[in-house]
Amino acid sequence: MKKILLVVLALILIVAGYILYNTFTFPSKQITVEPAPERVIPPTAKEHLAKALSIRTISHENPEDFDSAAFYQFREFVKNTYPLADSLLEVTYINKFSMIYQWQGSDPSLKPVILMGHLDVVPVAAENLKKWNVDPFAGTIKDGIIWGRGAIDDKISVIGNLEAVELLLQEGYKPERTIYLCYGHDEELGGLNGAVAIVKHLKDKGIEAEFVLDEGFAITQGLIPGTDKDVALIGTAEKGFVTLNLSVAIEGGHSSMPKEETAIDVLSKAVARLKDNPFPAEITQPVQDFMTHIGPEMPFMQKMAFANPSIFKPMIISSLEKKASGNALVRTTTAPTIIQGGIKENVIPYEAHASVNFRILPGTSIADVRDYVINTIADDRIEVKEGTFNSEAPESSSVDSFGYHTIHTTIKQLFPQAVVTPNLVIGATDSRYYYPLSSNVYRFTPFYLNNENITTFHGINERIPVEDFENAIRFYVQLIRNTSDVSN
Numbered sequence: 001m002k003k004i005l006l007v008v009l010a011l012i013l014i015v016a017g018y019i020l021y022n023t024f025t026f027p028s029k030q031i032t033v034e035p036a037p038e039r040v041i042p043p044t045a046k047e048h049l050a051k052a053l054s055i056r057t058i059s060h061e062n063p064e065d066f067d068s069a070a071f072y073q074f075r076e077f078v079k080n081t082y083p084l085a086d087s088l089l090e091v092t093y094i095n096k097f098s099m100i101y102q103w104q105g106s107d108p109s110l111k112p113v114i115l116m117g118h119l120d121v122v123p124v125a126a127e128n129l130k131k132w133n134v135d136p137f138a139g140t141i142k143d144g145i146i147w148g149r150g151a152i153d154d155k156i157s158v159i160g161n162l163e164a165v166e167l168l169l170q171e172g173y174k175p176e177r178t179i180y181l182c183y184g185h186d187e188e189l190g191g192l193n194g195a196v197a198i199v200k201h202l203k204d205k206g207i208e209a210e211f212v213l214d215e216g217f218a219i220t221q222g223l224i225p226g227t228d229k230d231v232a233l234i235g236t237a238e239k240g241f242v243t244l245n246l247s248v249a250i251e252g253g254h255s256s257m258p259k260e261e262t263a264i265d266v267l268s269k270a271v272a273r274l275k276d277n278p279f280p281a282e283i284t285q286p287v288q289d290f291m292t293h294i295g296p297e298m299p300f301m302q303k304m305a306f307a308n309p310s311i312f313k314p315m316i317i318s319s320l321e322k323k324a325s326g327n328a329l330v331r332t333t334t335a336p337t338i339i340q341g342g343i344k345e346n347v348i349p350y351e352a353h354a355s356v357n358f359r360i361l362p363g364t365s366i367a368d369v370r371d372y373v374i375n376t377i378a379d380d381r382i383e384v385k386e387g388t389f390n391s392e393a394p395e396s397s398s399v400d401s402f403g404y405h406t407i408h409t410t411i412k413q414l415f416p417q418a419v420v421t422p423n424l425v426i427g428a429t430d431s432r433y434y435y436p437l438s439s440n441v442y443r444f445t446p447f448y449l450n451n452e453n454i455t456t457f458h459g460i461n462e463r464i465p466v467e468d469f470e471n472a473i474r475f476y477v478q479l480i481r482n483t484s485d486v487s488n
C-alpha cells in the first residue's frame with residue numbers, strides 16, 4: 001500500500017514538475033526594437049479623413065440605391081488630394097470605382113506587398129440617426145475626434161495608406177519593393193465587383209505578392225480576458241461561411257385535423273437538432289498560435305494553461321465556450337437566421353423553410369458542414385441546399401514569414417507597450433480573395449479597439465481620435481519603409 005502511494009506521489013511530482021518546467025520556460029515571442037523615428041503629421045491629414053467620411057460611398061442592400069456620383073466624387077477626391085501619388089504611381093480603376101495604385105520598387109527581384117482596404121461603408125439606418133452625436137456624413141472634427149461612418153471601417157486604412165505614401169513621395173523616398181494599394185468599392189456587399197476583380201486583374205498580370213495586409217483586427221484594450229495589457233491582434237486566418245437552406249414539403253390541410261407531423265413540425269425539429277448538436281470544439285492553428293504568443297505574457301495561471309495545452313486543452317476550451325466570442329474561436333457555429341412557413345392561422349402550410357448560417361473553422365470545408373448537417377438532421381424529407389454566397393475558410397498564414405515579422409516589428413516600433421499575437425478573425429474580410437496572389441495574408445489596422453468603440457463598427461457614433469489616426473499614418477510610413485529592409 002505504502003509502495004503504491006509512493007508511486008502515485010512520484011507520478012504527481014513528475015507531472016507537476018513537467019507543467020512547471022513548461023510554464024517557466026514558455027518563451028516570449030515578443031521582439032524588442034528601436035522605436036520609429038519621430039514624425040510630424042501635417043494638420044491637413046485629419047481634414048482629409050474628415051472629408052473622406054463626408055462622401056457617402058454607401059453600400060446599400062438594394063443595388064438600385066447605388067449612388068455612383070458619390071463614388072466618382074471619392075475617386076476625384078483621392079486624385080486631387082494626393083497629387084504625387086496620382087502622378088508618380090500607376091493608377092488603375094477597376095469597374096470604375098475600385099482602385100489599384102502601383103508604386104514601382106527599384107528591385108524587381110523582390111515580391112511586391114499589397115496594402116488593401118475598402119472605400120464603401122454601411123448605411124446609417126434612419127431611426128439611428130438621432131442617436132449619433134453628430135451627422136455621420138458631415139465630416140466633423142470635434143474635441144480631438146474625427147466622427148463619421150467609415151472612421152474605423154475602413155477609411156482609416158485607405159486614407160492612412162494614402163497619407164503615408166504622399167508623405168514619403170514628398171520626401172523623395174523610393175521603395176525597393178513594389179507596393180500596391182488596392183481598394184475595393186463593394187466590400188460590404190461581398191466584394192465581387194471590387195476585390196474579386198482587383199485580384200483577377202493582378203493575377204492576369206502574373207503578380208505574386210510577398211504578403212497582403214487588410215483590415216480585420218486592431219490593438220485591443222481590455223478585450224482579452226486574463227490580461228489588462230494592450231494586445232495587437234494580427235489576423236492570420238478567418239472563418240469561412242455558408243448558409244444552408246432547409247426545406248420540407250408535406251401535405252397540409254385544415255388545422256382542425258392536423259396529421260401527426262406537419263411541415264413546420266418536421267422543420268422545427270431539424271433546427272432544434274442542429275442547435276442541440278453543435279459542431280465539436282477544436283483548437284485550430286491560428287488559435288494555437290494565439291495561445292503560444294499571448295501565453296508567455298499572461299499571469300501565472302493562464303500562462304501555465306497555455307504552456308501545457310496537451311493537459312489543459314479541455315479547460316481552455318470550456319472557458320472559451322462560455323462567451324459567444326470565445327465559442328466562435330473554437331467551433332464552427334450554427335445560427336438559424338430565417339424561418340418561414342404558413343400564411344393563415346387556421347391553415348396548415350404545405351411547405352416550411354429555414355436558413356441556417358454557419359461560420360466555419362479553418363480545416364473544415366463547406367462539404368463537411370453539409371454532411372454534418374444532413375447526418376445530424378437524419379430526416380430525408382428535408383432538402384438541404386447551399387445559399388449562393390459562400391466562402392471556404394482559408395488556410396492559416398504563417399507566423400514565421402517576412403510579412404508577419406514586418407507587421408510585428410512595425411507594431412512594436414509604434415506601439416511598444418502592445419503584446420503582438422496572431423489570432424483567428426471571426427468575420428469575413430475582402431482579404432479572403434487575395435490567396436491566389438499570396439499565401440501570407442494578414443489582417444490588422446493600427447488603432448485602439450476597446451469596450452467604448454467596439455460597438456461603433458457598423459453602429460452608432462463611429463469615430464477615431466485624431467491622435468490615433470496620426471499614429472496609423474506613422475504606422476503605414478514605417479511599414480512601407482520596413483518592407484524594403486530585406487535584412488528585417
Ligand SMILES: [Zn+2]
Pocket residue numbers: 118153154187215
Ligand atoms: Zn470593413
